[in-house]
Amino acid sequence: MRRVVILGGGTGGTLAANRLRRRHPGRELEITVVDQDRAHVYQPGLLFVPFGLATPEEIVRPRDRQLLGGIAFLEQPVDRVDLGTDSVRLADGTELAYDVLVVATGARLLPGETEGLLGPGWMRDVFTFYDLAGAAALAARLATFEGGRLVVNVIDMPIKCPVAPLEFAMLADWFLEERGTRDRVEITYVTPLDAAFTKPVAARALAGLLDEKGIELVTEFNTGQVDGESGTLTSFDGREVPFDLAVVVPLHGGAEYVGRSPGLGDDLDFVPADPRTLQSTAKPNVFVIGDAASVPTSKAGSVTHFEGEVLVENVGRFLAGEPLDAEYDGHANCFIETGFHKALMIDFNYDTEPVGGHYPGPVGLPLLKESRLNHLGKLMFQWFYWHTLLPGRDLPGLGPDMPTAGKSLARNRGAGR
Ligand SMILES: Cc1cc2nc3c(=O)[nH]c(=O)nc-3n(C[C@H](O)[C@H](O)[C@H](O)COP(=O)(O)OP(=O)(O)OC[C@H]3O[C@@H](n4cnc5c(N)ncnc54)[C@H](O)[C@@H]3O)c2cc1C
Structure with a gap:
């Protein structure tokens, strides 16, 4: 039995745990998710609360209920990670040993x-x-x-x-x-x-x-x-x-325990990782997903989602002793509410800055242009978040890489970082 411990049960920790469970349904992998609390907030919904367009109750669900069967959930703050002994200590003194650690503790407001x-x-x-x-x-x-x-x-x-x-x-x-x-x-x-x-x-x-x-x-x-x-x-x-x-x-900074874990993080308590494989630079059996990572892309749920597919592939390869060949290209996209029932959409990656065109293909959502369709997309996204993205289901035709079809790429390639 190999042990994967995932620190953080937000967007990245949840989708990574569920994807790992789907990929390794047998008993060969023990997956444990640790989070300091039980309330999973759909954070994009926070934008709508001040304007009375969403209530706090509508955007919060129980964390453990988002995890598939066979995943253990522990509600405890992480105290520190000991890279030397491959173990995590929780605030109540519990020690968790791991074969692979996934850091998914996001960003903290300071x-x-x-x-x-x-x-x-x-x-x-x-x-x-x-x-x-x-x-x-x-x-x-x-x-x-x-x-x-x-x-x-x-x-x-x-x-x-x-x-x-x-x-x-x-x-x-x-x-x-x-x-x-x-x-x-x-x-x-x-x-x-x-x-x-x-x-x-x-x-x-x-x-x-x-x-x-x-x-x-x-x-x-x-x-x-x-x-x-x-x-x-x-x-x-x-x-x-x-x-x-x-x-x-x-x-913003990374989680506080990162600063108490020698060798794990940087000055802001974010965790440096290879921007393509998502393997930490601290130790080969530590991977990072989402806002906790120090990689040159936006801190966004879409990034976390696209990273998830790559991370799970590479964790599986690491455990099998194979080279890590899944690569994240820095793909990010965001709906940008502009008011009056319209929104803009942008889509980019490490090498390409947001360009005009459509997403995910020539007849998709308009890029860099206000439209009602994008606004509807933003509203519908909450459903996809709870029912597709968090459970770790694949969206047909939508992989982690930035699609190039439907975009006016020629003039902008290479200008994205
Ligand atoms: C107002 C707002 C609007 C946003 N809108 C969008 C949007 O439209 N589109 C988009 O793509 N993204 C959006 N985001 C960003 C998106 O929500 C985050 O990028 C995403 O949730 C990152 O996932 P994560 O797993 O890295 O972090 P999180 O989902 O924040 O999860 C981190 C988890 O770690 C836990 N944790 C932290 N420290 C500890 C500790 N010491 N011990 C135990 N547990 C700990 C936390 O409790 C939390 O559950 C928005 C964010 C905000 C705040």
Whole structure:
């Protein structure tokens, strides 16, 4: 019996466990998933909660119920990993020995790292929608927000779903228009990047949309302090942005136990891995999936999903003593809500930046173009998440690699990193 221990039972840990179980249905593999809590949040749904378009109850399900039979689930925080003895210690002192370890503990929000962010204005005039409590509290605040300066601020990169704060700003424009208060609100998008987004072609399209919607864009703003009393963001170079209501995406880091596990992680507690095989650089029997990984692609559920197929193939090969030949190409895609029942879609990988065309083929969803079809795709995605993606089922015709059919690739290849 070989033992696979998976740390984290979110998107990546769950789909990896279920894919492994499907591939190795016999008793030769013992699979254990560890998570610190039981509530599996469909995180893309957090975007909709502040606008009353989803309730917290609608986007949360029990973690263990998403795992196929024959997978053990332990609800315990991970205390540390000992690479020397191939074992994990949990907070209650339990020791778990493994033949293969899969790190899937995602990214952690670190609001305490920014001066003043958790100060007097927190959850009164300063919010985040990146967790359930914040998204719900913001819904209550937005419902009574009658006017003033609404600032959406990304503190620093990397963050999960880098398009989510842009979507928030555009949905806020729609929400306020629907409520008849848009003309009383100035919306400002404040980012540390030198453009609206990291990828130049998508950044141009998104900056154009912000402009059309009357959303001011402030770039290269590295927030050093948030003052909830005076309503001011101050950058490290002394610039100020005033606000009445701030919606902030805090600094992200990897899970805390990574820092207590010598040799496992980097300075931010993310876990470096070969970007193609997903084998960690720490030790050959440790693999990494999802937001926990330090690889040069977005921290996104789509990335986690595409990585899952490659990771499970390579874990199987590793256990069989074979060379790892499954390769992840950096494929990522995102629906970007733009308000008024429309959305954009982008699709890219390590080597190719988002381009126009269609996904997944010539007659699919339009890329880099607002459409109602993309908005419907975004809404329907939650069903696919619970019923196809998490259970580790294959989607016919949709493999992990970025499809090239239907795309205008020639001009953009090689510009994606
Ligand atoms: C607001 C928002 C909107 C998003 N929208 C999209 C979108 O539209 N499209 C998209 O593709 N992606 C989106 N994402 C990103 C997506 O949700 C994540 O990239 C994805 O969930 C990553 O999966 P993961 O398994 O790496 O991490 P997670 O799903 O976060 O799972 C990590 C798990 O590890 C557990 N854990 C952490 N530390 C410990 C510990 N010490 N001990 C035990 N357990 C621990 C956590 O409890 C958690 O269950 C969004 C994210 C947010 C926040």
